[in-house]
Amino acid sequence: MSVDAATVRKIATLARIAIKDEEVPPLVGELNQILDWVEQLGEVDTDGVMPMTSVADITAPLRTDAITDGQKEAAVLDNAPDAREGHFTVPKVVE
Amino acid sequence: MSQLIDLDIAGARDALAKGECSSEELTNGYLEAIDAAKALNAFITVLPGKAIEMAKESDVRRKAGEVGALEGIPLAIKDLFCTEGVLTTAASHILDGFTPPYESTVTANLWGQGAVLLGKTNLDEFAMGSSNETSYYGPVRNPWSMEGAADGLVPGGSSGGSAAAVAANLCAGATGTDTGGSIRQPAALTGTVGMKPTYGRCSRWGTIAFASSLDQAGPMTRTVRDAAIMLGAMAGHDAKDSTSIDTPVPDYEAAIEGGVNGLTIGVPEEYRVDGMPKEIEDLWHQGIEWLKAQGAEVKTVSLERTKYALPTYYIVAPAEASSNLARYDGVRYGLRVPGDDITGMYENTRAEGFGAEVKRRILIGTYVLSAGYYDAYYLQAQKVRTLIAQDFAEAFVDVDLILTPTAPEPAFGIGSKTDDPLSMYLNDVFTVPASLAGLPGISVPAGMSASGLPLGLQLIGKAFDEETVLRGGYALEQAAGFSGKPSPWWRS
Numbered sequence: 001m002s003v004d005a006a007t008v009r010k011i012a013t014l015a016r017i018a019i020k021d022e023e024v025p026p027l028v029g030e031l032n033q034i035l036d037w038v039e040q041l042g043e044v045d046t047d048g049v050m051p052m053t054s055v056a057d058i059t060a061p062l063r064t065d066a067i068t069d070g071q072k073e074a075a076v077l078d079n080a081p082d083a084r085e086g087h088f089t090v091p092k093v094v095e
Numbered sequence: 096m097s098q099l100i101d102l103d104i105a106g107a108r109d110a111l112a113k114g115e116c117s118s119e120e121l122t123n124g125y126l127e128a129i130d131a132a133k134a135l136n137a138f139i140t141v142l143p144g145k146a147i148e149m150a151k152e153s154d155v156r157r158k159a160g161e162v163g164a165l166e167g168i169p170l171a172i173k174d175l176f177c178t179e180g181v182l183t184t185a186a187s188h189i190l191d192g193f194t195p196p197y198e199s200t201v202t203a204n205l206w207g208q209g210a211v212l213l214g215k216t217n218l219d220e221f222a223m224g225s226s227n228e229t230s231y232y233g234p235v236r237n238p239w240s241m242e243g244a245a246d247g248l249v250p251g252g253s254s255g256g257s258a259a260a261v262a263a264n265l266c267a268g269a270t271g272t273d274t275g276g277s278i279r280q281p282a283a284l285t286g287t288v289g290m291k292p293t294y295g296r297c298s299r300w301g302t303i304a305f306a307s308s309l310d311q312a313g314p315m316t317r318t319v320r321d322a323a324i325m326l327g328a329m330a331g332h333d334a335k336d337s338t339s340i341d342t343p344v345p346d347y348e349a350a351i352e353g354g355v356n357g358l359t360i361g362v363p364e365e366y367r368v369d370g371m372p373k374e375i376e377d378l379w380h381q382g383i384e385w386l387k388a389q390g391a392e393v394k395t396v397s398l399e400r401t402k403y404a405l406p407t408y409y410i411v412a413p414a415e416a417s418s419n420l421a422r423y424d425g426v427r428y429g430l431r432v433p434g435d436d437i438t439g440m441y442e443n444t445r446a447e448g449f450g451a452e453v454k455r456r457i458l459i460g461t462y463v464l465s466a467g468y469y470d471a472y473y474l475q476a477q478k479v480r481t482l483i484a485q486d487f488a489e490a491f492v493d494v495d496l497i498l499t500p501t502a503p504e505p506a507f508g509i510g511s512k513t514d515d516p517l518s519m520y521l522n523d524v525f526t527v528p529a530s531l532a533g534l535p536g537i538s539v540p541a542g543m544s545a546s547g548l549p550l551g552l553q554l555i556g557k558a559f560d561e562e563t564v565l566r567g568g569y570a571l572e573q574a575a576g577f578s579g580k581p582s583p584w585w586r587s
Contacts, residue, residue, distance in 0.1 A: 003462065015417060015461040016424075017454055018442035027458065033517055034459055038406040038472065044479050051477030052484065055308055055533035056295040056338055057558070063334065075196035079428035088426050091437045 002032045099124040100264045104168055104321035107267050111157065111167045118157070118167025121267075122150035122211050125169045129213065129265045134585040137250075137259040139174045139232050140182050141214035149211040156209065163209030164328050171266035173257050174215035175222055176202045176312070177301040181212075185303045186220045186230035189448025190429040199301025200333045201270065201312045208328040213266050216256030220450045221420065222277055222305045225522040227255025228513055229452040237285060237506045238263040238581040241546050248506040248548070251281030251522075257315045258285040262581060268316040268325050272302060274309045275408050276502075276526025279538035282315055283501035283551025286540040286579055288568070289315045290322045291526075293559045294533035295340040297326075298333030306415035307338075309408075309530050319539060319568040323347035326561065342559065350562035351569040356390030358567065361494035365401035366525060368503065375500045375550065378542045382498055382552045385574035386567070396490040396497065400483045404528040407483065409520060410463050410476035411531070416453075417460025423448060455516065484532040491557050496567045499525050501538040501551035529555045537568040540577040549579060 003011070005024050008031065012019045019027065077083040099121050102110055110116050126143050146169065153167040177183050177195035184190045198206075206212070219229040226249035227235040237250040238259055250259040254271030258281035261269050271278035273291035282289025290313045297312040304310060314325035327348065332341040362383060367376070383393050425431035425444030432447045434440035449457065463472035490497065503524055512519045529536045535558070538551040552571055556564035 007462075008458070011458050011461045011465070014465065015457050016421075016438065016441040016445055017449065017457065018439075018446035027455075030455060030516060031458060031462070034409060034455075035462075037517060038410055038476075041403055041406050041410070041475050041479055042471070044400065044403055044475075044482065046475060046478035046482070049478040049481050051474055052308075052480040053477070054338070055480075055484065055531070056293075056340065058295065058338070058340060061334075061337055061341070072196070078196060079193055081425060081429070081431035090426055091434070091440050093437050 002035060003028060100128050102267070103317045104165070104267045104324050105318070107168055118150040118153040118211060119147060121167065122146050122169045122213070125213055125266055131586045132263055132265055133587065135236050135238060135259050135263060136233050137216055137235050137256040137263070137265060138171070138214045139184055139186065139217050139256070142181065142212060145181070146211055146213050153209050153211060163207065164324060165205060166209030167211060168209070168267050169211040169213045170205060171213050171216045171257055171260045171269040172202055173218055173254050173270050173272060175218060175272050175303045176270060177303065178202055178212065178215065181215065183215065183303070184232070186218045186232055187448065187450070187453070188231045188430060189423045189444070193428045197301060200298035200335060201302065201329045204331060205328055210328070216260055216269060218256055219253035220453050221303065221416070222253040222272055222274055223416070223452050223456055224252040225276070225280060225519050226512065227252040228509065229450055231450060234509050235259050236509065238585065239285065239506060239548050240581065240584060241548060244508040246509045249284070249509055251284035251502070251506065253277040254315060255281050258282055258287055258289070261285070261287045261315050261317060263583070263585065268314060268321055270312060270329070271315045272310055272312050273530065274305050274412060275530045276523040278313045278315060279526045279536055279553055280502050280523060282538040284506040284549070286549030286577065287315060287317060288319055288322050288537065288539055289313065290326060290537040291530070291535060292326060292330060292561050293535045295338050296330045296559065296561065298331070298336040298339045300333055300335040304419040306412040307419060308415060309412060319537070319565060319572045320348060320351055322537065323351050323565050340559065345562055347562060347565055351565045353566040354389060355386050355567055355570040358495040358563070359392045359394055359493065360386050361394055361396035361490050361497040363396050363398040363401065363490070363497060363499060365398050366499045368524060371503055374544055375503060378550050378552065379498070379500050382541060382571060385571060386498065389570050389574065394494055396494055398486045398490060398528065400479065400486050401528055403479050404483055404531055405520060405524055407476045407479045407531060408527045409459070410472050411480060413456040413460035414464050414473050415460070417457045417464065420453070420457055452516070480531050483528055487532045487534060495563055497555040499553045499555070501525060501553040505544040505546065505548035505550055525553060534558055535561045535564050537564050539568045539571045539575070541571060541575040542577070543579060549577070
């Protein structure tokens with residue numbers, strides 16, 4: 001499998017990264033170089049092998065479903081590029 | 096002050112205990128050394144005011160009889176750990192101005208034991224790299240130099256600033272994080288000790304995420320004893336990280352002098368990779384002989400799927416990164432670049448905020464997780480990861496530790512690999528497999544290349560058996576007697 005210019009543009013859209021026209025050809029080359037190389041994993045026989053979902057041999061811990069933190073509105077908003085009246089702001093999304 | 100900064104953690108601890116110096120004096124010595132080492136670009140943020148304040152507080156505590164395991168010891172912190180009220184960048188433009196309102200658990204543990212924060216060290220952007228050249232704040236220069244490399248050598252990565260700071264005596268010790276080798280490989284390239292503990296040993300809470308199933312914090316120090324002291328302070332259960340293991344932290348320092356007599360050391364035949372320089376192979380043999388001479392039994396083991404570790408890593412890690420880095424959207428923190436609409440704002444912010452390597456990995460990760468490719472790439476990689484972990488589990492039935500080189504070559508020239516991502520990735524060929532299996536590993540400086548640069552050997556241990564890894568590391572360190580220090584060309 002290899003990617004072409006249209007696929008690179010599609011992935012960039014999915015990843016929400018703007019790419020310029022002149023960036024596309026080098027990205028096609030670089031991504032294909034990496035994908036060609038990882039392709040070798042296809043030769044490993046993985047029939048009946050469980051995919052690893054956790055490297056640590058632990059079961060997910062449970063805790064009481066209780067509020068332990070909060071009331072930090074100012075701290076939460078403190079790093080926002082633009083925050084007003086207790087809210088994060090974004091460009092207008094509703095006409 | 097030069098004598099004070101020559102003390103390692105254990106030495107400084109003794110000097111402080113005997114009252115031969117104060118933490119404030121020690122801290123001042125390091126601040127002067129850092130100020131004179133700007134040419135290394137090891138730090139993104141230096142905190143003279145905060146450091147002196149913390150040192151004074153430590154001196155007061157000591158007078159009151161309160162002495163933590165790292166009381167008064169000045170440390171450098173990789174700029175991937177969130178530090179309350181202190182700029183935290185991950186070496187990325189996209190985190191411009193980010194000042195966390197909270198402290199990472201690992202750093203909070205260090206301050207709880209009395210340590211002093213000197214500053215935040217440079218790294219590859221979001222810890223993605225093996226040379227510290229992807230940093231938005233510019234490359235770090237290795238304190239070690241070589242004739243003919245006019246632009247200097249890389250310190251390795253991603254914890255390159257921490258490694259350089261330790262090698263140049265700009266701190267008593269430093270924190271690093273290791274996802275595929277980011278502690279061990281820079282340690283090898285700078286003649287320092289770097290330890291990646293077992294996944295789950297140190298809390299990941301408050302450490303900026305790269306690949307969450309692999310990321311693990313660890314110490315970077317001048318000696319194995321110092322690594323043991325620091326790890327003891329960093330480790331521990333944390334309810335805020337659900338993958339943090341709830342098990343007691345052993346006294347690591349007490350374990351190091353146990354020796355290797357009676358231990359069985361595995362040597363994996365698959366690590367004899369094509370094109371491995373003879374001096375790396377020779378050092379590996381030397382390491383085997385050193386451990387044998389101290390009473391260890393050496394055995395060949397097979398880690399059959401080793402050659403698939405790197406390609407597995409370069410699917411799993413970018414996949415997780417593409418998901419983790421989705422949070423950088425220009426809304427809640429850091430950089431915002433305007434656009435025509437909200438999507439345009441996201442796309443422009445991420446285009447300008449992320450560097451080339453980070454974008455490459457996000458795109459690869461997005462692709463391998465996308466509909467139609469998920470099974471062929473991501474699921475297959477997760478299955479191969481299971482097999483790689485099984486290979487280690489089988490080998491560890493017969494052996495206590497596994498000995499390998501840390502990196503396939505010594506430090507290389509800045510700019511020499513930046514045009515070829517694949518050749519850069521190959522630098523982690525010996526460190527990535529243990530990361531995929533979640534196992535602890537240490538790199539110990541063990542010799543010099545023909546070009547006069549440090550080389551490291553790696554010991555990999557069983558899960559949560561950091562004690563034996565440190566024991567083996569200490570034995571290697573004693574046998575190697577590595578005492579090289581770079582000549583301080585950077586001092587201004």
